Amino acid sequence: MKLTKRQLSLNLNVSDITIYLWERNKVKPSLAQIPKIIEFLGRDPFEKETENLGDRIRDYRRIHGLSQKKLAEQLGIDQTTLAGWEKGEHRPTKKLLDKINMILLF
Numbered sequence: 001m002k003l004t005k006r007q008l009s010l011n012l013n014v015s016d017i018t019i020y021l022w023e024r025n026k027v028k029p030s031l032a033q034i035p036k037i038i039e040f041l042g043r044d045p046f047e048k049e050t051e052n053l054g055d056r057i058r059d060y061r062r063i064h065g066l067s068q069k070k071l072a073e074q075l076g077i078d079q080t081t082l083a084g085w086e087k088g089e090h091r092p093t094k095k096l097l098d099k100i101n102m103i104l105l106f
Contacts, residue, residue, distance in 0.1 A: 005019045005020065011040060012033065012036055012037065012040060013036065014033065031061075031062065031065055031066075031067065032065050033065075034046070034062055034063065034065055035063065035064060035065040038063060044063060046062065047059075052088060053085060053088075053091070053092075053097075053100070054085055054086040054087060054088045056104050057071070057082070057085060057086050057100065057104070058086050060103065060104050068082050068083055068086070074103075075096065075099060075100065075103075077096070
C-alpha cells in the first residue's frame with residue numbers, strides 16, 4: 001500500500017500532522033479514531049492477547065470507539081462499576097456476565 005501522508009490523512013479524516021505524530025509515536029490515536037484505522041487496515045494493529053474479562057471489555061470498547069461511560073449506559077450500569085471490572089477489582093453478577101459475554105462476541 002503506497003500512500004502518501006496526505007492520502008492517508010484524507011482516508012482517515014485526520015490532518016497530515018496527525019499522521020506524522022502517529023508515525024513518530026508522539027501521540028496515539030484517540031478512541032474515536034481507532035475503529036476507522038481498523039476498518040482501513042482490515043485488522044487491529046493494537047491487538048494483543050486478552051487473558052481476563054477486564055482486558056476483553058477494554059478491547060471491545062477500543063475496537064468500537066466506546067468510552068466507559070457509553071458502554072456502561074448500554075449495559076445499564078454505572079461507569080465506576082465498569083471501571084472496576086476492567087481493573088479486576090470486582091466481577092459482575094452472573095446475569096450481567098451473561099449480558100457482557102453476549103456483547104463481547106466480536
